[in-house]
Amino acid sequence: MKTRHYWVLMLSILIMVSCNKKEDGTLEVEVYETSASGNKLKKVTEFAKQGNAVEIKIVPEEEFQTITGFGGAFTESSAYLLNQLGKENRQKIIDAYFSEDGANYSLTRTHMNSCDFSISNYSYSPVEGDKALEHFSIKEDQDDLIPMIKEAMAASKHGFKIFASPWTAAPWMKDNNNWVGGKLLPEYYDTWALFFSKYVDAYKAEGIDIWGFTVENEPLGNGNNWESMHFTPKEMTDFVQNHLGPKLEADGKGNLKILGYDQNREHLKEWVDEMFRDEASSKYFAGTAIHWYASTFEVFPEELQYAHKKAPDKLLIQSEACVDAEIPVWQDDAWYWEKEATDWGWEWAPEEDKHLHPKYAPVNRYARDIIGCLNNWVDGWVDWNMVLDTKGGPNWFKNWCIAPVIVDPEKDEVYFTPLFYTMAHFSKYIRPGAVKIGIENSDRTLLITAAKNPDGSIAVVVFNQDKEEMHFQLSLGELKKVISIDAQAIQTIIVQPN
Structure with missing residues (x-):
């Protein structure tokens, strides 16, 4: 019985953690960057602090061509x-x-x-x-x-x-x-x-x-x-x-x-x-x-x-x-x-x-x-x-x-x-069969595209042409994530399905 109660308790904790992740409004992403500073498809997990961030909104209901x-x-x-x-x-x-x-x-x-x-x-x-x-x-x-x-x-x-x-x-x-x-x-x-x-x-x-x-x-x-x-x-x-x-x-x-x-x-x-x-x-x-x-x-x-x-x-x-x-x-x-x-x-x-x-x-x-x-x-x-x-x-x-x-x-x-x-x-x-989807971008400095893959993941590609680091807030529905992109850099951001 003790073993059973232990696993019930652990399951309850996992469910609470999962719910908190959704409730805190954070968009879960993986970010890969190549930059003039030397990154080469490097996975980036820490982002510089910022002031005002560019607003980028993923609009998956807007569908275009199949890749x-x-x-x-x-x-x-x-x-x-x-x-x-x-x-x-x-x-x-x-x-x-x-x-x-x-x-x-x-x-x-x-x-x-x-x-x-x-x-x-x-x-x-x-x-x-x-x-x-x-x-x-x-x-x-x-x-x-x-x-x-x-x-x-x-x-x-x-x-x-x-x-x-x-x-x-x-x-x-x-x-x-x-x-x-x-x-x-x-x-x-x-x-x-x-x-x-x-x-x-x-x-x-x-x-x-x-x-x-x-x-x-x-x-x-x-x-x-x-x-x-x-x-x-x-x-x-x-x-x-x-x-x-x-x-x-x-x-x-x-x-x-x-x-x-x-x-x-x-x-x-x-x-x-x-x-x-x-x-x-x-x-x-x-x-x-x-x-x-x-x-x-x-x-x-x-x-x-x-x-x-x-x-x-x-x-x-x-x-x-x-x-x-x-x-x-x-x-x-x-x-x-x-x-x-x-x-x-x-x-x-x-x-x-x-x-x-x-x-x-x-x-x-x-x-x-x-x-x-x-x-x-x-x-x-x-x-x-x-x-x-x-x-x-x-x-x-x-x-x-x-x-x-x-x-x-x-x-x-x-x-x-x-x-x-x-x-x-x-x-x-961006894999074969992916569907190009909509993006709303508040700053033309960043060049952006996005596609939804057959497995449900969304790939967002962002290119920063400027010689200064930039910050943007990526949103999907109510979920948001603030990301920094290096000067002269390209990023692919993977948003996993719920």
């Missing part, structure tokens, strides 16, 4: 570099990106045929005139890309989606017979549709399921620099409606996601107007893919809102972004928080567009863009290369860029830049 995922791209360059590293560092990178303890990437991209971040030009259909693609082969991917993807799959507890993008068809299918520029000849439209179907089968044979495609990377071209193939909005829509969509459907692959466009946001209106011009064209498009290179400073919210309103039930996925036209800075976290980096437009944009390409802090651009995208109906955000070397390559065109993870293969060294942790603030804590 598809966050992640990066499998490129030949990244996979090639992993092959140069020792076993320990190779696994360290794979786990950092894909394990549950790491960034837990859930949405990824890869290229079909070669791209600028390949070691050389190549095609899976190398034999000229092979309209039936009898010589189709993905052997070019078997030494690097496929092993990298398989290792990522092994490290991922919940799996991830892969969509593939072609930069160009083989030159023999094009009107200019060149890797760069030109258009797909109409006589090869059916062959090119077959190419997508064969790609899915070839990767399936390797144990890799493809979730979907973008029809063409950057159909408007890239200044005739590296692999490209041009489509107008009507040409791409007609190809999907009359060739690609029906072919995948006929081959039992109608569940694959086809994303149209796949270039910069400033042209979104004309593309979605054509893609979703009627029921027949809309049928095969699962959504639209976008890039940020028109400006890594401006989100283009009007264009994003327009795209959503035009096709509210379709996906809207940021399929590529990176700090381009820069050589990576090695082992210097401070640089990634400083307003020193530039992009291609700093030198090359037309004068009337220069204001869209200012100097910027790389962390700021990632954090600002992802938050801005989520707050304007974007449901997925995919970074470009996962791994590059200290020169920003390798790639055949010498188109140097920065990745979240930089390696020195000669020394077998790895550098996780602040961009890696910035990505993880979203990918690790």
Whole structure:
């Protein structure tokens, strides 16, 4: 009897403590912070005292888009570099990106045929005139890309989606017979549709399921620099409606996601107007893919809102972004928080567009863009290369860029830049199937977004761009919590379900 009374007493105390937690009005949260001062996804439990605090209110009853995922791209360059590293560092990178303890990437991209971040030009259909693609082969991917993807799959507890993008068809299918520029000849439209179907089968044979495609990377071209193939909005829509969509459907692959466009946001209106011009064209498009290179400073919210309103039930996925036209800075976290980096437009944009390409802090651009995208109906955000070397390559065109993870293969060294942790603030804590929810924010200085996960937890991401610490009161219903955020810092705040 004494034992029974003891456990009844203990249960009563636990119930009282639980009730007091609710009655004292404190919102129970876990806070993780990455900052210019050196925090890297650090769990923060103590907050500085403050005066007036910014009011931030979570509004879960306001629901927006369902999240598809966050992640990066499998490129030949990244996979090639992993092959140069020792076993320990190779696994360290794979786990950092894909394990549950790491960034837990859930949405990824890869290229079909070669791209600028390949070691050389190549095609899976190398034999000229092979309209039936009898010589189709993905052997070019078997030494690097496929092993990298398989290792990522092994490290991922919940799996991830892969969509593939072609930069160009083989030159023999094009009107200019060149890797760069030109258009797909109409006589090869059916062959090119077959190419997508064969790609899915070839990767399936390797144990890799493809979730979907973008029809063409950057159909408007890239200044005739590296692999490209041009489509107008009507040409791409007609190809999907009359060739690609029906072919995948006929081959039992109608569940694959086809994303149209796949270039910069400033042209979104004309593309979605054509893609979703009627029921027949809309049928095969699962959504639209976008890039940020028109400006890594401006989100283009009007264009994003327009795209959503035009096709509210379709996906809207940021399929590529990176700090381009820069050589990576090695082992210097401070640089990634400083307003020193530039992009291609700093030198090359037309004068009337220069204001869209200012100097910027790389962390700021990632954090600002992802938050801005989520707050304007974007449901997925995919970074470009996962791994590059200290020169920003390798790639055949010498188109140097920065990745979240930089390696020195000669020394077998790895550098996780602040961009890696910035990505993880979203990918690790906002999971596929989460629903973007409302936020009321009394201070525009703090950039904020929030999503409710399938398990009921709420992830609130806060970015403080200022060089001064800030304080805010986060509330959910009657529950409140005062939190301080470091200067130049990003936080993910997890609110557990009741």
